[in-house]
Structure formats: C-alpha cells, structure tokens
Amino acid sequence: MDPERIAEQAMLDYWQDGIHTRSVNQLCKRLGTSKPAFYREFGGEDGLMVAALKHYRQLRLVPLLAMLQADRPFEYVLPEVVAWVTTERDTPRGCLFTKLRLLRDELGPETGAQVRAIEAELAKALDAWCRQGLAQGVIQADIAPAFAAQYIGSQLTMALVQRGLQVPPELVEAQVSMALKALRSHI
Amino acid sequence: MDPERIAEQAMLDYWQDGIHTRSVNQLCKRLGTSKPAFYREFGGEDGLMVAALKHYRQLRLVPLLAMLQADRPFEYVLPEVVAWVTTERDTPRGCLFTKLRLLRDELGPETGAQVRAIEAELAKALDAWCRQGLAQGVIQADIAPAFAAQYIGSQLTMALVQRGLQVPPELVEAQVSMALKALRSHI
DNA sequence: TTTGTATCGTACCGATCAGTACGATAATAG
DNA sequence: CTATTATCGTACTGATCGGTACGATACAAA
Numbered sequence: 001m002d003p004e005r006i007a008e009q010a011m012l013d014y015w016q017d018g019i020h021t022r023s024v025n026q027l028c029k030r031l032g033t034s035k036p037a038f039y040r041e042f043g044g045e046d047g048l049m050v051a052a053l054k055h056y057r058q059l060r061l062v063p064l065l066a067m068l069q070a071d072r073p074f075e076y077v078l079p080e081v082v083a084w085v086t087t088e089r090d091t092p093r094g095c096l097f098t099k100l101r102l103l104r105d106e107l108g109p110e111t112g113a114q115v116r117a118i119e120a121e122l123a124k125a126l127d128a129w130c131r132q133g134l135a136q137g138v139i140q141a142d143i144a145p146a147f148a149a150q151y152i153g154s155q156l157t158m159a160l161v162q163r164g165l166q167v168p169p170e171l172v173e174a175q176v177s178m179a180l181k182a183l184r185s186h187i
Numbered sequence: 188m189d190p191e192r193i194a195e196q197a198m199l200d201y202w203q204d205g206i207h208t209r210s211v212n213q214l215c216k217r218l219g220t221s222k223p224a225f226y227r228e229f230g231g232e233d234g235l236m237v238a239a240l241k242h243y244r245q246l247r248l249v250p251l252l253a254m255l256q257a258d259r260p261f262e263y264v265l266p267e268v269v270a271w272v273t274t275e276r277d278t279p280r281g282c283l284f285t286k287l288r289l290l291r292d293e294l295g296p297e298t299g300a301q302v303r304a305i306e307a308e309l310a311k312a313l314d315a316w317c318r319q320g321l322a323q324g325v326i327q328a329d330i331a332p333a334f335a336a337q338y339i340g341s342q343l344t345m346a347l348v349q350r351g352l353q354v355p356p357e358l359v360e361a362q363v364s365m366a367l368k369a370l371r372s373h374i
Numbered sequence: 375t376t377t378g379t380a381t382c383g384t385a386c387c388g389a390t391c392a393g394t395a396c397g398a399t400a401a402t403a404g
Numbered sequence: 405c406t407a408t409t410a411t412c413g414t415a416c417t418g419a420t421c422g423g424t425a426c427g428a429t430a431c432a433a434a
Contacts, residue, residue, distance in 0.1 A: 001412090018293055020207045024392060034413045039393070102289060102348065106205055151362050158345040161289065175338050182369040188382090211422060221383045226423070 003041050006031045007051035011059075014052055016092040019103065046108025049100075053114050056096045061118065068125045074133035078180070085159040086173045094164025098157055126153050133183075140185050148183055155179045190228050193218045194238035198246075201239055203279040206290065233295025236287075240301050243283045248305065255312045261320040265367070272346040273360045281351025285344055313340050320370075327372050335370060342366045 009031055013022070022030065024045055028038050042048040067080055085095075100107060100115050107115065127149040133139040139148055159176045163169065196218055200209070209217065211232055215225050229235040254267055272282070287294060287302050294302065314336040320326040326335055346363045350356065 018290070020293055023390075025390075035392085036394070036413060037411085040411085044392085102352070103205070104352065106207055147361065150358065151365060154345055154349060154362055155366070157348075158341055161345075161348065162341060165289070165291065171337065174334065175341055178338060178369050179342070179366045182365050210420075212420070222422085223383060223424070224381085227381085231422085 001033060001037055001041065003051070006033060006041075007048070007055050010048050011052035011055045011096065012092065014049065015056070015094075015096040015099070018099065019049065019106075044108070046110045049108060049111040050114050053096065053100065053111065053118070057118060060091075060095070061097060061122070065121070065125050068129040074129070074136050074138045077129070078133075078138075081156070082159075082173060082176050082180070085156050086163060086169045086176065088163070093166060095160040098160040099164065101157075102161075123149065123153065137185055139183050143183060151183065152180065188220060188224050188228065190238070193220060193228075194235070194242050197235050198239035198242045198283065199279065201236065202243070202281075202283040202286070205286065206236065206293075231295070233297045236295060236298040237301050240283065240287065240298060240305070244305060247278075247282065248284060248309070252308070252312050255316040261316070261323050261325045264316070265320075265325075268343070269346075269360060269363050269367070272343050273350060273356045273363065275350070280353060282347040285347040286351060288344075289348075310336065310340065324372055326370050330370060338370065339367065 028035050042051060064084055067077055097118055127146065130149040130152060131145050134145055155176055159172050162172045215222050229238060251271055254264055284305055314333065317336040317339060318332050321332055342363050346359045349359045
C-alpha cells in the first residue's frame with residue numbers, strides 16, 4: 001500500500017494536471033491501489049488531497065518559510081525568495097498551493113481548511129519578514145507593514161500563477177523585480 | 188428555448204461558481220431546457236461555454252477594449268482601467284475570462300481556442316495602449332513597450348484574481364496602483 | 375382538411391461514477 | 405500445526421454521467 005508513496009504521486013499529479021482531471025476510480029488505477037485500500041487509508045479524495053498538500057508543504061513551503069524566518073538581511077533574502085517563486089527543478093511548474101488557493105470553493109472541507117491554515121502560516125511569516133524589511137530601511141518607511149506584506153504576497157502569487165501558465169522564468173522574474181521596486185526606499 | 192437567455196445564465200453561473208460545479212444534466216435542469224434541445228443548440232458543454240464566453244466578452248471586455256482604444260491621454264485612462272478591474276456592479280466578482288485563462292488545459296477545444304483568441308486581442312490592445320503611454324512620457328522611456336504591456340497585463344490579471352478571491356476593492360486598487368507606479372516616469 | 379416539415383422532450387442507452395460487502399489471503403499467536 | 409486477527413482486492417450496489425432514438429406535438433403549405 002505505502003501511503004507515503006501514494007501521497008507523493010498524488011501531489012505530483014495534482015500539481016501537474018490540476019484537481020479536476022481524474023475520478024477516484026482513475027486515481028486508484030494510476031496510484032496503483034485498490035479502491036477499498038484507498039478509502040481505508042484516506043477516507044476519500046478529500047483525505048488524499050490533504051495528504052498531497054501536506055507533502056507539498058514539506059517539499060516547497062517549509063524551505064520558503066525557513067528563508068523568511070532566517071535572521072538574515074532583508075536585502076539578501078529578497079532575491080532568493082524571488083528566485084524561489086520563479087524557478088523549479090525536476091518538478092511541475094508553478095505552485096500546487098497557489099492552484100488550490102484559487103479553487104477555494106471547489107475543495108473538500110478538509111482540504112479547504114488545510115489551504116486556509118497554510119495561507120495564514122505564510123501570511124504571518126511574510127508579515128514578520130516585511131517588518132524586518134521596514135526596520136532595516138529597505139522598504140519605504142511610509143508604507144504600512146501589513147500592506148507591504150499583502151503586496152509582496154500578491155506579487156509572489158502572481159509570479160507563481162504565471163509560472164503555472166508557462167510564462168518563462170526570466171520574464172516572470174523581471175516583472176516581480178519591477179513590482180517590488182515600488183516598495184523600496186530610494187536612498 | 189431562447190439560446191441568448193441560456194448563454195447569459197450560463198455565463199453568470201460559470202462566473203459565479205466556476206466551471207466544474209455542474210454536470211450537463213444539472214446545467215440543463217438549471218437552465219430550464221431539455222437535454223436534446225441543449226445538444227441541438229450548443230452541441231455540448233464546450234459549445235455552451237463558448238457562447239457564455241462570447242457573452243462575457245460583449246458585457247465586460249468590449250468596454251475595456253473601448254477604453255484602451257479611445258484616443259485619450261494615458262494618464263486619464265489608467266485610473267479608469269484600474270477601476271474597471273477592481274469594481275463590479277450587480278455581477279459576480281472577478282473576471283470570467285481570467286478564471287478560464289487559468290484553467291487553460293481543462294477546457295474544451297472550442298473554449299480553449301476562444302480563450303486564446305481573446306488573450307491575443309487583449310494583449311494587442313494593451314500593447315498599443317502602452318506605446319501611447321510611452322509616447323506621452325507617462326511610462327519611463329527606458330522600459331521596453333512589450334514588457335510594459337506584459338507587466339500591466341499581469342497586474343490587471345492579479346487584481347482580477349484577487350477580486351475573485353473576495354479581496355476588498357480598495358485593497359486591490361491600492362496594490363495595483365502601487366505596482367503601476369513602478370512604471371511611471373518620475374518627472 | 376390533409377400532408378409535409380420542424381421542433382419538442384420523454385424515456386432510454388451503455389459507461390462510469392463514488393462507495394462498500396464480503397470472501398480470500400497473509401500474518402501473528404498459541 | 406491450528407486458531408485468531410488483520411489486511412487485502414474482487415465484484416458488486418444504486419446513482420449519475422454524457423449522449424441520443426424516437427414518438428408526440430406544433431406549425432406551414434397545399
């Protein structure tokens with residue numbers, strides 16, 4: 001059975017193809033499990049999606065959170081974050097979390113809750129990080145911290161959406177960089 | 188039967204609830220038509236979606252195109268465009284076209300083609316409009332016109348996505364305004 | 375009125391759906 | 405070894421799916 005392997009494969013499938021492309025029957029065939037085993041392990045598609053999303057969190061979001069929470073100069077972290085949202089290696093393009101976020105109302109209850117939890121987690125980390133940026137004078141002092149965090153979050157989301165639509169990394173990066181310049185102090 | 192009424196109702200339903208929430212059976216019931224009549228008129232869900240999207244184009248995109256193509260100062264048109272993407276009256280939030288655009292690979296062949304056609308139409312109009320902005324000195328002269336158009340298009344898309352996620356209009360507008368400042372000449 | 379034509383929707387098709395009952399099989403205990 | 409327990413997947417359920425055959429009905433031409 002191997003639930004770990006299945007959750008990982010499901011993550012890749014959802015990430016690559018979206019969540020509306022396969023029925024439970026098809027999922028089970030593709031994941032190489034029987035339907036009863038699948039329902040015993042995950043309880044239904046909602047459970048599988050939660051497992052896949054948790055897997056994704058570990059794989060891609062935890063490293064991002066680590067970047068934001070590391071106690072390093074805002075100035076140095078910023079380009080790494082931008083690189084993180086525009087570049088992928090050996091994985092599907094874009095961001096599974098972002099894709100699910102845009103489909104809020106079409107998710108199962110557990111998956112929806114998980115998405116909202118991750119949203120809050122990221123928002124909090126972004127907010128704290130932005131306050132550092134302000135304290136370090138990298139972000140213009142007359143911008144409200146909460147707004148700066150919202151703004152950066154939106155721009156990162158846009159970059160991930162565009163990457164999902166196959167816009168080339170360099171173009172996406174150029175756009176994000178330009179958008180973030182609007183925040184910076186002109187010293 | 189009244190295909191017009193049906194296409195309009197379908198547009199509102201897709202706009203409001205997404206495209207994955209109703210089966211053909213459910214669609215027919217909701218739209219008040221029989222399945223044979225539905226298939227005679229539209230040929231299938233792909234046809235209905237094309238009809239709905241054409242309706243949307245007339246309702247929301249044609250006015251936007253008119254704004255962009257009117258021969259008025261860039262400076263004056265810009266805030267109107269921003270208002271257009273952040274404000275809706277008596278309609279669902281966000282933008283049906285944007286929602287479909289993000290679902291590229293999950294659309295029928297006709298709908299996919301229609302989405303790509305509208306994409307091209309908008310990109311062309313945005314590009315021409317940006318060249319005006321450059322010629323009028325509102326956009327910094329060292330920015331490539333094609334890039335400026337891409338950038339503005341991305342920011343408008345992001346605004347429409349956020350509106351679809353129920354982010355309040357004022358907040359979205361503030362973000363777009365900030366992002367667009369990055370383009371402007373500091374005279 | 376009769377006949378031809380166009381449009382209607384009921385009632386059906388086989389396929390597939392999400393979900394499970396239950397017998398087969400494997401693993402563990404005694 | 406036998407008995408017990410835990411896990412497996414085959415094969416089924418009723419529901420719903422996308423799609424259509426075809427008889428009923430409305431209407432136009434004669």
